[in-house]
Amino acid sequence: MSELGIVFAGQGGQGVRFLSTLLGRACAARGKQAASSASYGPEVRGTFTRAEVIISDAPIVYPRVLVPDVLAVLSQEAYDRVHRDVPAAGVILYDAETVVPAEDVPARQFPVPAFQIAKELGAPGIANVVLLGAVAGLTGVIDLAGLLEALPERGRDLNAAALTRGYAIGEGLRMP
């Protein structure tokens, strides 16, 4: 693997930043180089938020994602703003419930029932974690166990369940 650039996007308060740091932390613990950053307006909640992470086996020179390999979005606004950045070789994962994807997109696009699963788990607030599981499962950038180990104590069981469900969906989307 050279460098894998992943962009998470959604609305403020959806926990987009949490995803990029969790994935970075999990990969760092597996001996990989990781760099994660976010950009958001001064209003912390309620606006478009974008966070990203680069995972690499070698030192990361430029720490921001120039061309996303994977885009994972949790809202229509986020989708509308970012999906054109993804090239044909890239993949877009979007929440099946809240995002209606465009048709003229070169990248492969897959819906993930993130909110649906989160609701089934009784915690709509962890749709983001389901989506992260799907990203990890799709890319194989980290194994599920590594991801689970990186989870913070708070809310660990619910998050683990969400990651596990998402990871299985992601694995199913891998190219044969």
Place this chain on the structure above:
Amino acid sequence: MPKPHRVTIVESLCKGQACALCAQVCPASVFRPADHPTPQGIMPMQAAYPEKCTACHQCDQLCPDLAIDVIAEGAEPAPLPARGGPFPRPNPMGGWVERPALLPAGSYFMSGNEACAEGALAAGCRFYAGYPITPSSEIMVHMAHRLPALGGTFTQMEDELGSIAAVIGASWGGVKAMTATSGPGISLMLENIGYAIMTETPCVIVDVQRAGPSTGQASRPAQGDIMQARWGAHGGVDLIALAPWSVQEMYELAIRAFNLSERFRVPVFLLADEIVSHLYETITIPPAVRTFERVRLPQDMPFDTPEIDGVPPMPAFGEGAYLLVTGSTHDGRGYRRTTDAAVQDKLVRRLSAKIRHHQDEIDDWEAYMLEDAERVLVACGSTARSALWAVQAARRQGQPIGLLRLRSLWPFPDTVVAAHCRGRGEIIVPEMNLGQLAGEVRRAAGAPVTSLTQVDGEPIDPRRILAYLQEGRW
């Protein structure tokens, strides 16, 4: 007849008739002006009629110059409490020591701001005073959580003026101290940063640069404070500034900032930017850290050295040094010399020379693919990562391009820049301001310099630099 009380005035202390409070308060008319002037040209008061004294003590307790002694017949003056030690004098020799790092050695994933705080703690920082400001606040929050358990002190002050003031006060208390802020806060701190320069107070100031001027764009990166750090405090005397480009260097250069600060008794800037401060990265914490501990030596002069470029020892408060710390021009003991040209000249020159003459201990840089480079990029901070990306891409296309990355910015590493730039075809300086670094490079490089500026509050896209290298387009 009873013996009279004794009343004496020290004439050399007396300010004379313009004061004359003794004569006016005395109910017994003991005092009158003398008929001879003092060497200072003052007609002093004298106790002309001591036999009239009733020892009411109104005069000696009112005298603004403590010039009057009244000893009542048959009464001993109250003795004064004893003074003088014993004083605690911990580690008077100071110097380099190796100590275990605070965090267990290993790999971590943390933000630049956290790493900066951890580096400071590892260096021995045990005092933090600050005021909230984006994008530096996480440093303060981290310190608030970490310092108490380490026996340190955290205090959130009423403003940035107070923050840097408290830091300097704590440093004189013998504690390694720091603050962190961003451009608007630096603007407020500058007067006291000048005070720290003048009083030779070690302290570390982290400036997480954001887009200005004024409030600008609080969460957006910039490199607009390079000149402010160097020239912001009036008087124009040298200080030290370091520029980290990664989370790893936020840790390492925070340690180095403290070491240089204690070594040279000077405020040290860590000139970070929003990109490295909010970036999370994999970093490696080594098992040990090398730190420079303050040289205290309370018996020596704390504000001068025999050498023209020396760093005097710095005792702390409470060690019996009876420190006279002042931002006014002062001699080696700290006495104010506010009209003495020679003292002013010597002090100002030493404050700069102690930095300039030791630049070999301070200069810090990395060279990338410079051996055969016809064109050289010079950059610092997170911009250097954009530059390196562009250099690597251009090299893959066969262009002979290299990068000189400056990790210390002040004192400006003139000889380093000259050594790597002289005679090259083009020196290219990308930066997130209107050409502050380029100006310095132009002065030192000995080669034509192109300034590439970007002030839109966004990181410099490395593809922009590549396009310049390929097509000369910016």
Place this chain on the structure above:
Amino acid sequence: MAPASASPLASDLRAAYLRQSTAFCPGCGHGIFMNAFLRAAAALPLDFDRTVFVSGIGCGAWVPSPHFLADTLHVTHGRAVAFAAGVQRARPDLNVVVISGDGDLANIGGNHLIHAARRQIPIKVFCLNNWLFGMTGGQVSATTPRTARTATTPAGNPDPPFDLVRLVLGAGAPFAARWPVSQPRQLARGILHALQEPGFAFVEVLSICPTHFGRANEALLPGEAAQSIPWRMLEWLRRNCVGRERAAGLPPEERAGKILTGEWRGEEGWP
């Protein structure tokens, strides 16, 4: 008959606590304060070897630095209380005493003062209020009385002054006091009380500036031309200051315009 209780000799106080002779103008009220402070310090005693004196810029700031033979921190204009907060928080084993002027503490440094009072940082703050900026030539300050003439209010000060005791009490100070230099024994006792306080303590010292305030406002001073201006200023203080307990028993017309002196506790509320 000899007095029952002897007091230290000025020459002993100088030898024990001072580095040099006083640098003040003739009859300066700050010198009277310094005299009283050293007597209070000797009586307490305040251990000068374990005390840091912090001062800002201005005549009042010169009292501890360079005079006091102790650790002194003579800082930028207005920031003495903030520096002192840093020293105290870093070294709670040391006594920290701020001595500075009204311009330094109440004009440019007012924010630090009220926050130190609010946070009840255990420092002692002595504000030598001489009612104007002395060192720079007698300009109006935050404590200049209304209508008083200064270099920058040639027609009389149009603005009302701060009541510093009310200011710090309102900010949350547990202890505040006001004493004039015209009563040096009372002043020394008041200084001693403040130094004994365990927490934040503030003393407004009503000082005099004969050089600037006295000359500019000579017409307002009592006494005769034969008397020195410092003396006439002290006389003005004697006539216009009244102890808060005594004032409580005075009819309103006699209290009007008087300056209350004494000690206040935060829990009493505003004076």
